[in-house]
Amino acid sequence: MVDVTSLFKIPKQKTNAKFSLLIRALVFVWKTSKFSTALMLIIKVISALFPAANLFVVKNVIDGITSIVINNSSGGLRNLSTWIALLIGLWVLQHIISTLQTITSSWLNLCVEQNSQIAIMRKCSKFDVAFFENPTNLNMLQNAYIGSSGTINQVMTIFFSIIEINITLISFVAIIFRLHWGAFLIIIAATLPRILSNRYFAKKRWEITTGLVEPRRMSSYYSGLVIQRNVAKEIRLFGLFKHFFDRFVFFINQFRQIEKNYIRKQGVINFLVNLITIAGSSIIWVYVIHRAINGTISIGDIVLYTGAVSSFQGGLTAMFSFFGQIFQNVLFLGNFFSLLDLNPEKIEGALKGPADLISYRSGNVKPSTVLEKGIEFRNVSFKYPQTNKLVLKNVNFSLPPKESVAIVGENGAGKTTLIKLLARLYDPTEGQILIDDKDIREYDLESLHRIFSVIFQDYICYPLTVRENIGFGNIEKIDDISAIQKASKKAGAHEFIERYPNKYETYIGRIFQKSSIDPSIGEWQKLCLARALMKEEAPILILDEPTAALDVYSEYEVYKSFSKMMVDRLTIIISHRFSTVRAAHHILVLHEGRLIEEGSHEELMEQDTLYKEMYSIQADRYK
Template structure:
């Protein structure tokens, strides 16, 4: 973990035109999500930008009126109107501030949820090859962590406009003293503008450099707080070691963070002193002019307030500009993820043909593996090499072999989670890549050994097997009965509506075998023509497994079934047995044929049978 990873080197060299391209895209995104709140927020910010200048001018009028009334030149009642106007402006500013806070809060919530929805939708659409790639996780982490920058750009850019409008108004007021006063302010604040962009770049580089460290901290935290790891952490007394490792990673990162903060603080302090000197020079000149009676006391008050406000507005303008630049840099990560090319990683699925074919409504020839070779992305080791065999339509086929032989990889290729590196998998004589991927997903149901446990309702855990039947309770119950899960579910506190797992307070956990029954129920619910069981019954005893496979054979008479099992009492039920060794198919045939052949299958069968003699 000493290596600092930079996920998209190209994005680190973005030029200003790339940043300018992102800002309109953010505004377009917000307009799509919540146009009403967006328009109201923009309008409020522009109006509130003009109020301070109006208040300063009215203050000048009041001061001059007081001086004139004190000298007997006017009556004090002439001051009622300007004083009322100032109070009215304060009231409007307060009310608009309250409304603006509410509108911004609602807009931020809507945008955050919409952005998160875009991320999960994009992540769910990418091939499984992305999830074998650590760089993808770095980029996903970047996008998730920087979601707030999307709305941040809006507030910063609107703030930029507001500061610009306010600064223009203040500059107009300062011309009462001298037009050169505006130049002094700009010259003394200009260095801050340049440094904003410089430090925005540094913070972006810092975040990019330390993303792998962030992920390691998250992982260590999950190890210490996850239910899945809780047992081993305690059995092997890992707590102190993991906490120590967490602390070391965190301290290393904090030291780097503090160095950046101190560097930024030194520079910003110096630049603030320079800008204050500019305001002080304007004040000194205004006092000089007032002493010579070239401007009124009200003008002096106006210059004092306007100069300080102009400095604040100019600093805000510079700050907002720097924030827009910095936030746009970070927001590019969100849009980079949304724009990610599905074919941008090794072993991604081949793009669909211009007119993908629908899968056949009923398999007639079956499935064929033809000279299939495969290796996982990022490795040079061939998992499968030159594999060829046929799976007749509506047959029951078992795949056997030692651990690591390539059995599960065959299943992944058949379900088109991956494409072969060489060779092809055919459905009814046609390459699987020529079919519509959505049709393939509907026609192939898989229950993996490491099936997922959804901490949702029992009905969801079964219904996810056929999403179109998620609300069909009768079908869900029928599938659960076929898989032996119905009685398990009915015994739960709320039956099919019981939330499972320990993620939520009301959740009820199940044993490993009970979870397996629910996973197999998903397969029974599916309308798929092809059912694949990748050793999903490991937590069941041999008797229950055998009975379950008998049910599978009975209920899937019109389906093609491919299963992986290490229990030969189950394997011998298959019409065809495929023996895989070191990524190659070495034997094919039914149980009796392979026993007579006296090869690898016979050796494995006899070894297991000997345990029961």
């Protein structure tokens, strides 16, 4: 015969791990609001005494009524009135406690939700860019969100409920033993199958939810595309709805059948378990009726005992259901705390400082706000984490300070990757990058980032105010309207901003405010260019395709102001527009990850170079 209980056994180490997670969750809640947590605990203890107290008082009310009716005497009215008054008092007290519980629970849930979001945000701020470009890590992050605020609140609620039910059950046990000790054993035996069932299905639920996170993310992505404003045009013009819908169905079908089997199996087992529960209740009811007929218990006792048995059985079922739920939620909590416990330096592709430094990520040298000797790449090669292809291969060059530099090459040549390495969003796989003759890993990372002012080609359009969109380029000056206006004028954005209804306080993007403005692509690029220009003191300005979306007039105006932007700083521009590139003092030409040419526009045009070929192809289009 198969030992059924073995199916539900969990190794001791795993059980200890779950208990540890439960403790961590409760500590998290306690630290969130000690007063509210303590108050909830007190409320639950008081609430736990109400069910048995109500049954006991109702029993005495019924016995009092029965005595008056049978004896046809009003002598027991005073005693009956006392019990009725006590019953009403209990109801009022229950209402007060219930109201206080609702208020306290709602406030505590809100605090926990906010603190869990804060914890995830702070943790994510410690990860390097490599973390967010790995799908496995994004799955972990998704699971952590599933296991954060809602789950912690559920664990907290369930834990308090378990405390309440246990105290209530103890009070019911005293009543049931008064009936017969065997009644207690029958209830336990009838409830045991439900205990095992709940535990089993809780574990299965966690396995299904965690194992299917990727198809759930993909189905959410495709369903989300259909409701996104910026995708609506292409869906209609390109007839994409059916494709997106079919992809959505494909991914939901991956977990629909598994869910269907789970629900069917759970339903069948719950039906059989309920039959056992009904059988146990029936035996006790027959015994109570038998004793009542024999006159060994009163009418009030019938209400007391059957109510206690029914409530005990329901409470016991609920308690172990709560245990199953808390087991399930603790498993999700593992995802949340796994993220919080994740060591940022262990992430593949994480930044690492020189071995002789105390900090694993960087040194503590503060870079100068004035570039003295410039930038040097020494034998730099790079491949992205979890890939084998080198994106940059043995790249060597030097850039003096206060020079304008253009980087050109075909798509995928490694231009943007080179900039990411220079700004130290990644570390080279091989080689060194130096600023002022010092390895950039020796610089304090936060201070190093301050010497760069960068706008990438995939710039972010924040659906916030104009002031914030520009001010994010130098967060310390986000409220300095004069500095923001100065940057916007250099970027050619001030004129159209002045036409907005609230000028620099106008919301843009049409997401949060009905009165928001929807800038054109060219206007967005000017706003983001202004953002990059907010760091006037930054000695290195990097512009990745800064005028790609601008018309010829806007581009002309922007480049007229570039000469002012480039004063006393090293400016690096990535562009496919050779009208932009040729104005640079020095040009780097990348091809398939290698630096194959460098020099001024004139020098490169005098030779048989790839640069000359690309320039000529573009120039021919204007002949």
